[in-house]
Amino acid sequence: MRDYSGHSDHELIDLIKVGDEYAFENLYNRYWDRLLYFANQKTGDRVDAENIVQDVFVSLWNRRSELQITSEIAHYLVVSIKYRVIRLFEKQRTQRLNEEKSLSSFDILDNSTQQYLEFDELKQRLEKLICELPEKSAIIFRLSREDGLSHKEIAGQLDISERAVNDSLVKTKKSLSVSLRSFLNSYLL
Template identity: 35%
Template structure:
């Protein structure tokens, strides 16, 4: 059919011709609706290139699907709906990308810091446990009763049958030894990090 003749026929007949393989029918649909769909997309999209890309995608899809298309509404409604859904898809994709960027930035800002702190904390706990294990047996026992069990010097003295002063002196010595060892650890941490 000649192009002049196609410009006069209604959309439903034009669509049937296109589905039957008439390239001129597709060109007529394109010429009839591209500008209208662009204006519609442009009203929603801030970026002119995005609006143009969306409309072009819809017409490309229409071209590729051809005979497979099953349009249950009018051609105009189908095209408006297709453009609207492509806009929603693009906006959703951008939101996911923006959310991902925000999450990634948060991880960079906080995650690495938290991870470093957790690693240092674990290393510090391991050093403390190792150094406590190296304390003399009685000193270690009194220190652990004081720090881990939360017993007072008097309670420890009663349990072990020693004086309060002995417990106080042993716990104090244990703390001094651990402080000295931990100074070395903190210097090592500072140098390596």
């Protein structure tokens, strides 16, 4: 390695622009520790800090022929570190939001699946209870709840009084309510 320790930063940049690897190495050694310390203070993570500083120097070398540094190189490097830290934090934030979104949508899907299964089981239980009702009560209940017919319409179809329809529905609802309540209590406990 050539000794460029007596050269100024601007002289090193001029040599780097023409592809002098030794000048680049000298600049790298001159600023590595300070930049690593600065990046580590900002990120709180040594590995992230090392990656950021390494990326800044790699970028500097890759763009060497087109470098237009008008300020001090130390200032240029520190600003580059700041921008990379900001990009790292933005990337981490986006990743975290995506993970949270993924988890929450998974929870919603998982919860809705569970609710569907519970609803389906409740529906099956209700259907079984309706099938156990006396035939006329079951028909009246289905015409009311499934077909959406009024008491008057049901009475007309079955040739019974509206009062008989109402009494049957009240009795059926009470019976189903008691049976479903005991089912739900045993299910929830």
